[in-house]
Each structure stands twice: as structure tokens, then as C-alpha cells.
Amino acid sequence: GAALAERVAAAGGVIGRDDLAAPTAEWAEPVRQDGIWVTPAPTRGPALLAALAGERVLVGGPTGEGTSVVAAADGEGNAVVMVHSNSHPQFGSGLVAEPYDLVLSNRAGxxxxxxxxxxxxPAPGRRPPTTLHAWALDTRGTGRPDLFGATPGGEQQVPWNAQVLGDLMTTGPDDLGAILTRPRWSLQDGARVPVEASASAVRPAHVLLRVTGTGLTAAADPRIGAVALGV
Structure with a gap:
């Protein structure tokens, strides 16, 4: 914390040690709707549920590259999805706190x-909204989620996640690879544009992880180098 505050101060920033001591981490319950669980506000999870319910959703936020998604599960069926972002342009604020090689994000600002x-x-103590969100889906009707996923993509995360979830709920989860490699569209000036024709270089990079009583299944969108591994 001291190293971070010193580095920010040296660059003319206003975050001090007292600011770092004030926030506390907390557990938050996911929002659930019709067999889908999403991360709660201030993430865009609730916006994803609204989009799946057919509501018109307008979201904004940081665009460009800089987000990573990692999903993992173990042999006991425990699963986690982590969406992390330093925001644009890739290396966040461009400041590095020594001696920890800690790249400081600018996503909150x-x-x-x-x-x-x-x-x-902006206001003291207020948490800014974030495009980052993850979801889980109950594909078997058991009341418990068995399929987990997320994607990077800035403001495109909601439409891309909605498209993948729509396909999963329509055709089922038996061929995750086929679902992930389907053509996708992005929202551009209120219109649907094929991702290959979009002016943005950002592409879907979904990761999907299914945990059932018979084993684990993973799939990753190959468009920008995502990968699924078994170890």
C-alpha cells in the first residue's frame, strides 16, 4: 500500500494511504433469474439478464483491449470464473508500483x-459501474449451475454473453465448441455489425466450463487466442 501511494503521488495523483485503508472486500450474492446466475451490480450482470429477457439495454464503459478471463475447476466440482482488467490501453494507468511490478489500473476512473x-x-465512496461480469447456467434443471462462462470485450460483453447464452438455452450444452465458434455481432452506433466487419479490433474470447457428475468440459473461443487445457 505504501509503495502504491508513493508511486501515485510521484505522478501527481491524489490517492493516499488513507484512501487505500478505507475500502473493504465483501462477499456479494449473485443475481438469479430463470436458471441463470450473474455477478451483481456494479457489474453488468443485471444488464445481461435484462437483455436475455428481451429488454433494450444500453450500456457504456471502457472500450479497447486489456481484459482477461480465466475459468478453472477441480476434480471435486468446484469452479471459479475470474474476469480481470487493467482497462485501456492494455496496461491501465501506465504506472508500475515498485518493487512489486504491480501495474496500476485506471478502470475505476x-x-x-x-x-x-x-x-x-464520481463521488466519495461511490463504486463506478464496470462492464466486467460473469455468469452461470443450470442446463440440467437441478437448481444448481453446471455451466460457467464470461468474455472480455468492453461494452460488447453484454451482447456477446447474451448471444452465447441464447444459443446454449436453445440448442443445449452438448457441443460447446460449435456454439463458441458461431458468427457473432457487435453493437456499433445502435446497429448489429458482424464482429469481423466491426471497426473495433476487439473480438469475443469466451471461455466456457461445464461441471457435471461425469466430469469436466471446457471450451475457449479461438478468435483471439483463448485456450482450454486439461491438466
């Missing part, structure tokens, strides 16, 4: 709305 009067405007 870019998540706030520039207008202080906006509901997402």
Missing part, C-alpha cells in the same frame, strides 16, 4: 461518468 451530476458521476 474510466468507469465513472464525466458529469458529477450523473448517477454514475
Amino acid at each position: 474510466r468507469g465513472f461518468h464525466p458529469d458529477p451530476g450523473h448517477p454514475d458521476g
Whole structure:
């Protein structure tokens, strides 16, 4: 913490040690709807549920590359999905806290709305919204999720996750690879544009992980180098 505060101060920033001591981590319950679990606000999980329910959803936030998704499961059926982002341009703020080689993110600052009067405007103690979110799906009707996933992609995460979940709920989870490699569209100026024709270089990189009583299944979208491994 001291090293971080010193590095920020040296660059003219205003975050001090007292600011770092104030926040506390907390467990948050997922939001559940019709066999789908999503990470709660301030993530875009609730927006994903709204999109799947047919509501028109307009979301904004950091764009560009810089996000990674990792999903893992063990032989006992425990599963985790982690979505991490330093935000744009890839290396966050560009500051590194020595001697820990800790790259400092700028995602929180870019998540706030520039207008202080906006509901997402910056204010003491307020948590900025984030496009990052993960989801889980009950494909067997057991009341427990067995399929987990997420993707990077900035403001495209909600439409891309909605497309994948829509396919999963329509055709089932038997061929995860076929679902992941289907053509996708991005939202661009309110219109649906095939990802290959989008002006953005960002592409889907979904990872899917299914945990059942008979074993584990993993799949990863090959569009930008995602990979699934068994060890």
C-alpha cells in the first residue's frame, strides 16, 4: 500500500494511504433469474439478464483491449470464473508500483461518468459501474449451475454473453465448441455489425466450463487466442 501511494503521488495523483485503508472486500450474492446466475451490480450482470429477457439495454464503459478471463475447476466440482482488467490501453494507468511490478489500473476512473451530476458521476465512496461480469447456467434443471462462462470485450460483453447464452438455452450444452465458434455481432452506433466487419479490433474470447457428475468440459473461443487445457 505504501509503495502504491508513493508511486501515485510521484505522478501527481491524489490517492493516499488513507484512501487505500478505507475500502473493504465483501462477499456479494449473485443475481438469479430463470436458471441463470450473474455477478451483481456494479457489474453488468443485471444488464445481461435484462437483455436475455428481451429488454433494450444500453450500456457504456471502457472500450479497447486489456481484459482477461480465466475459468478453472477441480476434480471435486468446484469452479471459479475470474474476469480481470487493467482497462485501456492494455496496461491501465501506465504506472508500475515498485518493487512489486504491480501495474496500476485506471478502470475505476474510466468507469465513472464525466458529469458529477450523473448517477454514475464520481463521488466519495461511490463504486463506478464496470462492464466486467460473469455468469452461470443450470442446463440440467437441478437448481444448481453446471455451466460457467464470461468474455472480455468492453461494452460488447453484454451482447456477446447474451448471444452465447441464447444459443446454449436453445440448442443445449452438448457441443460447446460449435456454439463458441458461431458468427457473432457487435453493437456499433445502435446497429448489429458482424464482429469481423466491426471497426473495433476487439473480438469475443469466451471461455466456457461445464461441471457435471461425469466430469469436466471446457471450451475457449479461438478468435483471439483463448485456450482450454486439461491438466
